[in-house]
Amino acid sequence: MSIPPPPGPHQPQGPYQPPQSGLPQYPQYQQAPYGQQQPPPYPSPYQPWGQGYGPYPAQAPVNGLAIASLVLGLLCCLPGVGLVLGVVALVQIRRRSERGTAMAVTGSVFSAIGLGLLVLMLATGGAADFWQGVKEGASGRSSLSLSTGDCFDTADHALDDDLVGDVTPVACDDGHDGEVFATYRLGGSGYPGDDAVGDSAGDRCYGLEDTYVLDVWAVPDDVAVYYFTPTRDSWADGDRDVVCVFGSSTRGGRLTDSYRQGPEAYSADQLAYLKAAHVLNAALDTAPDSEYIEDDLSGNKAWAARMATALGKQTAMLRAHRWGADAKQPVASLVDDLDKARAEWTKAAQAPDVDTFFTHYDKAYKLIDPHRTVTVRDALGLTAVPPAYEDGSGGEGDGSGSGGGGSGVEV
Template sequence: MSIPPPPGPHQPQGPYQPPQSGLPQYPQYPQAAYGQQPPYPSPYQPWGQGYSPYAVPAPVNGLAIASLVLGLLCCLPGVGLVLGLVALGQIRRRGERGRAMAVTGSVFSSIGLALAVLVLATGGAADFWQGVKEGVDDSSSLSLSTGDCFDTPDGALTGDLVSDVTVVDCERTHDGEVFATFDLKGSAYPGDSSVGDSADQRCYALEDGYAMDGWAIPHDVDVYHFTPSEDSWGFGDREVSCVFGSTTEGKKLSGSLRNDESTLDADQIAYLDAAHVLNSALDTVPESEYVEDDLPGYRAWAGRVATALGKQAGTLRAHDWDPDAKRPVNDLAADLDKARAEWAKAAQATDADTYYAHYDKASALLDPKRTVTARKALGLATTPPSGDGGGAGSGSGGSGSGMEV
């Protein structure tokens, strides 16, 4: 048996051979260069750009978020419901998140939509808008109705002092009583002066419809009104409230001043309707203070009064009066016939002196005191209203207010 000689200096030693066994053998790798890692096999790949070691969650559906917001705010319930339903479909198809938000938004939107339909069906929207208009400005009409009696904080019915009113029972003392309401027309605010003039004209014209018997109005009661302001006009406020109130500072009204078809009997209404025919004609007196300044105008006025007297007397005779009132009313009708003849002559006067002569006779026949007997028989007020300082036969032509019957 021979033994191989040891390796010489120029013969490298061969690789180590491990003993053979039944275990698997792994390949040998040459020594890596200095500073380099050996290429050991690994079950993982090194991280590179575009790869994340964590799983990215699915995005939240944007329509689901919008549906939730609109549903909670209840501002556009119909839109919120539609967005929620569309979002649920997108979530199923795309695998997105936000299902809970879409469902919640749809539910709240459905509730809001149902409430909106209920409000519109019951008129709640109109009530809400009316409330907005009432709160816009202190000088608005304050939502008063015909027949309301009320108090103001300071007892005032004019200027900017009226900021609020409290409706009270008319049997109690009160600051004012509403006898009419109406709406002004127009889109643009016409100005404070124009609004005030329109309110004055209409309110005085509507007075007789609520208080048919002018004699029943106390001498210190006058007409006031609440009108829209420029601010409330922009919110649709057009209502004017016509009000009775005392001209005496600090004095209140007592009891209702209403006397119309709801409080008067048939005989009283017939008498007052006939009286209004004459009073309306008397109210058309010319603006000129003296007849000499406008003789044609006063002649025309006298003609209108004569015509009205004829109608008044005919109406009084045509009605079937209560036996106690029949004779006084017929006597009054006879006086009206005499007065009509004098007014007709005044209408034909060719000069101021002739006009005055017939006017004075006619005015004496229309003295309000001559109607007291008929009024007493009918149960109407018997104290004539105070005149305006002119009066019949004053030489100025008169305004007619002192001759109200």
């Protein structure tokens, strides 16, 4: 009897045939003779993929002129250059199959807008105004930078133009166009309007004269009060300052000296009188803006009450001072008139109607006419000629306002 061979690894019959598809193929194993153990299958190893993934294809470069056009267009620094670069970039992108079309188009559009705005500014003079503002900001010589006590010249030696911008600081003892005697800030968040700003400046600047010049009667009649006020545009930039200025009432005229006066320039009697007069002048400057009493009776009555209070304070100051022999009697007569005026202002403040108010108002005003102070001023050695006011009325109270007319100037 023959003995079968020992079991061993199954060998494929015939040469190996590669698989017909990408899936791994396992060979069929043969049936073992009866009674023998079935040998385990041994699959052939996996075959490698016939086609692997290669690297991504290289992208086209971004056109450099397109980038430059976008930067210049967004910055608006050289709009003409940005527009030219954008057009050239589009031509190069099409010819070279480069990227950057969107950047070139965006840069060209913004450059075109910037170029159009530049042409418009040149045509309307806006570019000149802008450059003027830049120069003023760089030099710090704008009218907005003026402070109390500064003397200055303007570009055309005129203060009555609608707009004063560039100024040149000069010494006050030399010839100059203007001298700043006061500044103050307007309140509120919204621009109040040209008329409201001008009215405020007119009232406040005249009332602030005697904070710089103790005796405003000493200011010559050919010296006028001007004021620089914010415009709607400068208000949006944070400008709130009103600048009160002395200048010649004649266009092109020049001031030759400073009008600032300190207490050291006066005697004790003169200083006592001027301080008392300032109390009344300050109350006069709080008069309502209404043109007619009937337009604001309650406001006028409140003002009359302030006048009565100021007169009480003024007479108390005049009585408290020890006057020299020459001034004692004239001051006493003036105090009597002021007492009578105070009584009339008090009655006006309590008036039930317009007619009653006006009756007492008229009497009170006559009792504080500045001509009634001429005798006292002459006795004290002060200027005894009342200023020539703009309306020819001779003024209100003693020492309120200076000679010449006022003018508002926007900055």
